[in-house]
Amino acid sequence: MEPFGAEQGIYKDVDVLDPEPDTYKPTELPEREDELSRIHSALRPITLGGSPRNILVYGPTGQGKTVGVDLKTEQLQQWADSESDVSLTVLRVSCKGAGKSWNVLAALVKQAREARYGKTVEKPRGPTKVELFEMLSDDLQAIGGMIIIVLDEIDGIQEDDYVLYELPRASIDSVSIGVIGITNDYQFHENLDADIRSSLGSREVVFSPYDADQLRDILARRAARALRDTYFEDEIKDSEHLQSDVLSGDVIPLCAALAGQDTGDARQAIHLLSTACDLALDDGSDIVTESHVRKAREEIQEETIGKGIRGETIQRKIALLTVLESELSGDAPEGTTQLYRRYKRFTKQIGADTYQQGTFREKLNDLAHGNILEGDRRGRGRGRGMTNMYSLSVDPDLVIDKVGDDNRLSQITERFE
Numbered sequence: 373m374e375p376f377g378a379e380q381g382i383y384k385d386v387d388v389l390d391p392e393p394d395t396y397k398p399t400e401l402p403e404r405e406d407e408l409s410r411i412h413s414a415l416r417p418i419t420l421g422g423s424p425r426n427i428l429v430y431g432p433t434g435q436g437k438t439v440g441v442d443l444k445t446e447q448l449q450q451w452a453d454s455e456s457d458v459s460l461t462v463l464r465v466s467c468k469g470a471g472k473s474w475n476v477l478a479a480l481v482k483q484a485r486e487a488r489y490g491k492t493v494e495k496p497r498g499p500t501k502v503e504l505f506e507m508l509s510d511d512l513q514a515i516g517g518m519i520i521i522v523l524d525e526i527d528g529i530q531e532d533d534y535v536l537y538e539l540p541r542a543s544i545d546s547v548s549i550g551v552i553g554i555t556n557d558y559q560f561h562e563n564l565d566a567d568i569r570s571s572l573g574s575r576e577v578v579f580s581p582y583d584a585d586q587l588r589d590i591l592a593r594r595a596a597r598a599l600r601d602t603y604f605e606d607e608i609k610d611s612e613h614l615q616s617d618v619l620s621g622d623v624i625p626l627c628a629a630l631a632g633q634d635t636g637d638a639r640q641a642i643h644l645l646s647t648a649c650d651l652a653l654d655d656g657s658d659i660v661t662e663s664h665v666r667k668a669r670e671e672i673q674e675e676t677i678g679k680g681i682r683g684e685t686i687q688r689k690i691a692l693l694t695v696l697e698s699e700l701s702g703d704a705p706e707g708t709t710q711l712y713r714r715y716k717r718f719t720k721q722i723g724a725d726t727y728q729q730g731t732f733r734e735k736l737n738d739l740a741h742g743n744i745l746e747g748d749r750r751g752r753g754r755g756r757g758m759t760n761m762y763s764l765s766v767d768p769d770l771v772i773d774k775v776g777d778d779n780r781l782s783q784i785t786e787r788f789e
C-alpha cells in the first residue's frame with residue numbers, strides 16, 4: 373500500500389480545483405462583467421435610498437450564476453455594513469429538489485429566524501404554506517430594512533408556484549424586499565405563469581454558455597492558483613500568458629475545447645482539469661499531459677453513463693440487456709422484432725411484466741435518446757417502411773457491471789461475464 377504524504381505533488385492549493393463553491397469561490401468573474409453590471413444596476417436603487425428590483429437570472433448550469441449573484445450580494449452587503457444608516461439582510465435558499473413551495477418557505481423561515489435571532493433554529497414542521505408565509509412576513513418585518521432574498525435553482529419548485537407568486541409581490545410594512553430568482557432551466561422560465569414572470573422577472577439577466585476561449589481563461593486562473601510552478605507572465609491573467617512547468621501546453625486548450633463543445637459548462641471544465649491532474653499524480657508523473665486529459669474524460673463519461681444506467685427503470689434495463697445479448701452474440705444491429713424475442717425470454721426468466729412490442733420499442737428509443745443505445749434508421753425493403761436497428765453505444769462491460777448491480781437482473785448478466 374502506498375504511504376500518504378510521499379507524493380511530490382503538482383498542487384500548491386488543491387482546493388482551488390474543486391468546482392464546489394463551498395470549497396473555493398473565485399473573487400472575480402471577468403467573463404461575466406456585462407451580466408454582473410446588469411445585476412448591479414438592478415440592485416443600485418438600494419444605495420440611492422430606494423427599493424431593489426426583482427431579478428430573474430437564467431442560463432444553463434455551470435455558467436457562474438450562483439457565484440456571480442453571491443459576489444454581487446456580498447459586495448452590496450459590504451457597502452451596507454459600511455453605511456451606518458443602512459440595514460441590509462441577504463437570505464439565500466437553494467430550491468434544488470424542493471418539489472413544493474412549502475419546502476422553500478420552511479427553509480426561508482429558518483433563515484429569516486436565524487438572521488433575526490442570530491442563532492441556529494429548527495425548520496418549522498407543522499404549518500401550511502399560507503401560515504408559513506405569514507410567519508415569514510412577521511420575521512421579515514421584525515428584521516426590517518432592506519431584504520434581498522436569493523432563490524437559487526427555482527426550477528426545483530415543480531409542484532406549485534405559490535412562493536414564486538407571493539414573494540415578489542409581498543408588501544410588508546417598513547421593509548423593502550428584492551427577490552433574485554435563478555434558474556438553470558430555460559424551459560422552466562418559458563413556462564412560468566405570466567404574472568410571475570412580470571413580477572419576478574422585472575429585470576432578466578441571461579448567462580449564455582461560455583465558449584472555449586472563455587473557458588481557457590477561467591481554467592488558466594484556477595491553474596495558476598492551484599498548481600505549483602504555474603503563473604501568469606507580466607501579471608496578465610489570460611491563458612496566453614500562463615506559464616507552467618506542470619501542465620504541458622495543450623492541457624488547458626484541450627480541457628476548454630472538450631467542455632466547450634459539450635455544454636460550455638465551467639464546472640465540467642474544472643472537473644476535467646482536476647481529474648487529469650489527479651491521474652497524473654496517480655501515475656507518479658510530475659507533468660500533466662494531453663493523454664491524462666483524454667483518460668480523465670473517459671473516466672468521467674463512464675461514471676456519468678454508469679450512473680445513468682443504474683438509475684434506469686427495470687423495463688429499460690431489460691431492453692438494454694436485449695441489445696447487449698445481440699451485441700455479444702454478434703447479431704447486432706438488430707431491429708425491434710428480433711430484440712422483442714429476447715425481451716420475452718428475459719422477462720419470463722425473471723418473472724417481470726411482459727409489455728407489448730410497441731411499449732418495448734419506446735423503451736429502446738428512450739435508451740437511444742439517453743445515448744446508451746444507437747438507433748440507426750433503415751429501410752426494411754421496398755414499400756415496407758423504415759425500422760430502427762439498435763446497437764450499443766457504450767462499453768458492454770459497463771452495461772454488465774451496472775445492470776448486474778440490480779439483484780433482479782444479475783441472473784441474466786452473470787451469463788455474459
Ligand code: ADP
Nearest residue numbers: 391398401403433434435436437438439638639
Ligand atoms: P451555475 O450556478 O451557473 O450552475 P456556478 O456559479 O456554480 O454555476 O459555477 C460553476 C463553477 O464554475 C464554480 O466552481 C465557479 O467557481 C466556476 N466558474 C463559473 N464561472 C466562472 C468564471 N467566469 N471564472 C471563474 N470561475 C468560474
Ligand code: MG
Nearest residue numbers: 437438439524
Ligand atoms: Mg447554480
